[in-house]
Amino acid sequence: MVMAMKTAGEFRSDDVTAVEETAALQGQLRAGAQAIPVWVRHASKYSAAVTAIDDSALTPGDYDALTLALPGDEVSTGHCRLLIDPSLDGTALRLVALEGIVDFEKLLFSQRFDCLDQAARNVPLVLGYRRNLDAAFRDHVADLSYDLSVYRNLFDRLDEEYRHEPPAVAEALQQGIIEHLGPQMTASLDAYICQLPELTADFSGEQHGHHGYYLRKQIWGALLTSPFLARTNLKPRGYIGDSEMMQMCYRHQHEGGSTFGKLMHFHPVDAAAAQAVRNRRQLVPRLARQLADRLALPATERLKTLSVACGPAMELNDLFLSAEDCQRFHCSLLDQDQQALTEATVQIQSLEARFGQPLSVDLIQESVRTLLATRVLRARWGDFHFIYSMGLFDYLTPPVAEAVLRKLYALLLPGGEMVIGNFHVDNPTRLYMDYWMDWPLYYRTEQEFLDLASSLEGLKAWIDYDETGVQMLLRIRKADP
């Protein structure tokens, strides 16, 4: 039973003010065969003030359980302890649940029973992951974990040595260490990652997931020192491949709070897949400019572009190269993530400041999965000469990828072009991404990529690549009328 204490009924008159706005639950304190009816009210997040309903004095000490009646349910704290606390009013004692860390604020104010240590219930399942591991893979992870620990100790000790130097000296020393000792660690990481294809060649999909989880757990501390690896693993925005991850690839720098962390960060942002991300940033504006030249639009007409899942839209820096370009291009930027659009806005403002004139840009916050009907899209945004999407199709299954492509194609003007990116199935960084970064993608072959466009009519479709061969591009040109 839950009641708001609006009447002083069971309480002394001097308690009324204190408890008037406080929810209280009626419960029973159990010790052996004894059950004492009590009022339970808020004392702190993880403790409750308890008074006997008949106003008799309670005895401090351990009890078997506090049971409480919630609507449709009875909950029990298990083993608990009553403590004397002079800060509580009257005869109340402070109750702490010992068997589970009970959140009394949720219990009293939201009538929800929540144990802070719920995760502990999964521990046997998680520990069970040790079983059924491939022996060679287990050895690999043990060696990797040992080596990472050696390098971490080495670099942390060096960091400590020069910690009190003037900042400029410390920075120079760290750069020297990264330059001269870093390659040794980088070569070691490369060697471990090179072993993954052979080690996992016969794994099923389930085994890949299982072993990947084990590897990450074993080197978790090392992963978290790298801002990039921490982000890919923790996914703070709830999805993988967010705009900050892209920015880290673009910056391509040693970032992190320690020398070890900086080396751990730089290794993945220097990998082939990250290079492909940097390459596509330059590739897209080049293709847009080529199309503008081919279409030779009148001076009064801008080339209308649409970027789908635009992220921070860093490619605009390579599209708008002069003040004249501000009159040449109109850009619509679509992303599900408001934060990504905010970062894109920063790019736009920076370009506007550089060229002293406004850019013609629309920002659209929308997910491709719940995108409006094509007729509404056209009415709202118009048609486009150039539509591109670089970090999206790697996350779409074939049925959805086909549908999104169809929708976008309907927005393409005759003679216009689309460029869609997808990582190639032979991406050499694939296992590194799967196992270390927890970054699974939907990889495609050339044929699978082309098949997505097979139901579209009146087009020429072909495949291109960036210099690494990792970034595959589906290029589509819509026939002139």
Place this chain on the structure above:
Amino acid sequence: MSDSITFTIEPDWREIDRINNQAREFLAQTLLASSGVDTYTMVLSELMENGIKYGRGNKPIEVSVKVTRRSIRIQVDNYVDAAQLPSLKNLDRTLQWIRGIQDPYQAFLERVRQIAREPLSDGKSCLGLVRIAYEGRADLDFILEDDRLSVSAVASLSPSMCVPETSEGV
């Protein structure tokens, strides 16, 4: 060789058992071994229940299944009204979260933990979808086209999920 079937069901909870049996019978006639039949009957059932739960009133629900030696694709299409948009946005977030984790079992454990800590309504828990990902090892996705919602599960089939090659054509 591939096997495929397309059928329509009424948005009626009483249909579920009948449809499950029908689906199981169909899957049993495909290349799938018995463990695969069990797994993908569960996937199909979860998706159909989802379709009934979120489908609009009396509009029928379309179901299609395609099985090849390499993969299985299950898709459920139903009509939704604008009131479902917040649920779909939640579905979008959940699917991206599930798909962003290499090991679906990890996603399942995490979801169970979240639900234990913050009781969520059925519509928000999406536990059935997480189960599809980890038990069916399937990539889930959806798209809304006008008012037609298509939810699909695509999974690669390991040899152990299929009957031996020599039995093909059963």
